[in-house]
Amino acid sequence: MQYALMIYTEPGYFETLSEADRAEVRAGFDALAADRRRVVGAQLQPAETATSVRVTGGRMLITDGPFADTKEVLGGFALIEAANLDEALEVAAAIPAARFGGVVEVWPVVAR
Amino acid sequence: MLASLVGYLHDFDKAEEATQEAFAIAAERWPASGVPDNPGAWLVTTARNRAIDRIRRERTLAEKIHLLPVPEAVMDEFDDTAIKDERLELIFTCCHPALPLEGQVALTLRALGGLETAEIARAFLVSEETMKRRLSRAKAKIKATGIPFAVPAAHLLPDRVDAVLAVIYLIYNEGYSGRVDLAAEAIRLGQVLAELMPDEPEALGLLALMMIHHARRRARFSGEDLVLLDDQDRSLWDHAQIAAGRAALDRALARGGHGAYVLQAAIASLQAAEPIDWPQVAELYRRLADLTGSPVVELNHAVAVAQAGDPAAALRAVDRLDLDAYLYFHSTRGELLRRLGRDDEARAAYRRALELAASTAERRFLTRRLAEL
Numbered sequence: 001m002q003y004a005l006m007i008y009t010e011p012g013y014f015e016t017l018s019e020a021d022r023a024e025v026r027a028g029f030d031a032l033a034a035d036r037r038r039v040v041g042a043q044l045q046p047a048e049t050a051t052s053v054r055v056t057g058g059r060m061l062i063t064d065g066p067f068a069d070t071k072e073v074l075g076g077f078a079l080i081e082a083a084n085l086d087e088a089l090e091v092a093a094a095i096p097a098a099r100f101g102g103v104v105e106v107w108p109v110v111a112r
Numbered sequence: 113m114l115a116s117l118v119g120y121l122h123d124f125d126k127a128e129e130a131t132q133e134a135f136a137i138a139a140e141r142w143p144a145s146g147v148p149d150n151p152g153a154w155l156v157t158t159a160r161n162r163a164i165d166r167i168r169r170e171r172t173l174a175e176k177i178h179l180l181p182v183p184e185a186v187m188d189e190f191d192d193t194a195i196k197d198e199r200l201e202l203i204f205t206c207c208h209p210a211l212p213l214e215g216q217v218a219l220t221l222r223a224l225g226g227l228e229t230a231e232i233a234r235a236f237l238v239s240e241e242t243m244k245r246r247l248s249r250a251k252a253k254i255k256a257t258g259i260p261f262a263v264p265a266a267h268l269l270p271d272r273v274d275a276v277l278a279v280i281y282l283i284y285n286e287g288y289s290g291r292v293d294l295a296a297e298a299i300r301l302g303q304v305l306a307e308l309m310p311d312e313p314e315a316l317g318l319l320a321l322m323m324i325h326h327a328r329r330r331a332r333f334s335g336e337d338l339v340l341l342d343d344q345d346r347s348l349w350d351h352a353q354i355a356a357g358r359a360a361l362d363r364a365l366a367r368g369g370h371g372a373y374v375l376q377a378a379i380a381s382l383q384a385a386e387p388i389d390w391p392q393v394a395e396l397y398r399r400l401a402d403l404t405g406s407p408v409v410e411l412n413h414a415v416a417v418a419q420a421g422d423p424a425a426a427l428r429a430v431d432r433l434d435l436d437a438y439l440y441f442h443s444t445r446g447e448l449l450r451r452l453g454r455d456d457e458a459r460a461a462y463r464r465a466l467e468l469a470a471s472t473a474e475r476r477f478l479t480r481r482l483a484e485l
Contacts, residue, residue, distance in 0.1 A: 082258075108256050
């Protein structure tokens with residue numbers, strides 16, 4: 001099965017970490033990038049750089065920023081292939097954001 | 113039977129359909145051909161074969177279902193031992209923490225306890241429609257999100273066993289407050305779990321805890337009134353069940369058990385003895401408090417210290433706790449103050465407890481205590 005791991009982080013949190021913790025965070029994301037179960041993924045630019053688009057009555061409405069306004073913002077995502085939810089949860093738990101003030105959501109992907 | 117089929121087919125709806133079909137076939141054939149030697153195995157095998165036929169048919173239509181490679185089942189094999197016990201896998205599926213807790217509880221009762229949806233609905237005081245939705249939401253999530261039908265890997269097992277124990281204990285506690293059938297159902301589930309995981313001391317500990325508590329249920333109320341442990345009529349206790357609970361506790365201890373359920377069972381066992389060894393009870397509550405960090409356990413520890421003969425030390429411990437919104441904090445303070453001869457303060461504490469009392473039995477008990485002062 002494929003799962004989308006949505007990685008939410010608190011902006012500025014990384015900067016508050018010690019050098020050792022920062023090294024651990026980088027190593028954790030490197031490990032995810034190298035994981036053979038990862039199909040695709042990306043780290044996102046800060047939320048201030050995001051733009052929302054919606055189309056009503058044929059007109060494109062453009063607004064600044066992401067839709068949600070919470071403390072934690074979407075900081076990246078990964079699409080992974082896993083045997084079942086338990087394996088997907090394990091991959092998610094290994095993502096540094098899960099233990100450094102963020103959260104990782106695990107969503108099953110619609111099979112096509 | 114349902115549990116075995118769900119575990120085998122990894123699909124709740126198919127298992128329910130196949131079970132119904134097998135019973136229908138039996139109703140048709142048995143009167144003519146006679147009841148087979150092993151009716152249970154016959155039904156399971158028949159249901160499996162029906163389900164396999166159905167899956168094969170559906171596969172040719174669409175390949176959307178991906179189940180296990182379907183093993184060959186032979187109609188003539190009515191050997192009980194050949195039917196693998198899939199209940200353990202199923203317990204872990206039903207109690208998967210990715211499911212909402214109420215869904216875990218309902219699924220466990222439906223798939224493992226074999227309760228009808230209507231019975232579960234009645235036990236939780238919701239409409240059958242609501243319970244049906246709750247069950248189908250949980251089943252849909254299992255399917256859509258790929259919750260496995262498997263015993264978790266060793267490194268995940270302790271946490272997941274905890275989740276299973278929590279669900280069973282939750283079912284028990286629902287029954288503890290009056291609906292006795294749920295408590296008995298929880299004990300049955302506890303027995304199944306202890307059987308399937310014989311080396312898991314906490315499973316035995318939970319079973320022992322539930323049995324020893326349940327054995328005293330008839331003595332806990334006198335009409336509408338709550339009866340405290342001290343005043344309970346011990347002839348109303350189910351002594352055989354207490355003995356069975358203690359046997360489970362001994363097995364847990366023999367396996368090195370020292371977790372929260374084992375400790376609580378040991379406390380319950382001591383409290384069912386005559387006379388009660390309160391210093392030992394206090395010691396066990398101390399360990400339980402260290403383990404859980406729970407102020408409610410600290411409160412119980414203080415009660416045991418008072419029963420062991422030191423109400424002043426108990427009151428000092430209670431006054432350090434931050435439990436102002438908790439009924440038993442105030443009723444315990446009231447009791448300790450009364451024993452220390454501080455009647456005015458005792459009255460104030462009981463009045464505060466009365467404000468927080470939710471059930472009639474609690475209010476009546478506290479009103480009586482106040483009147484006695």
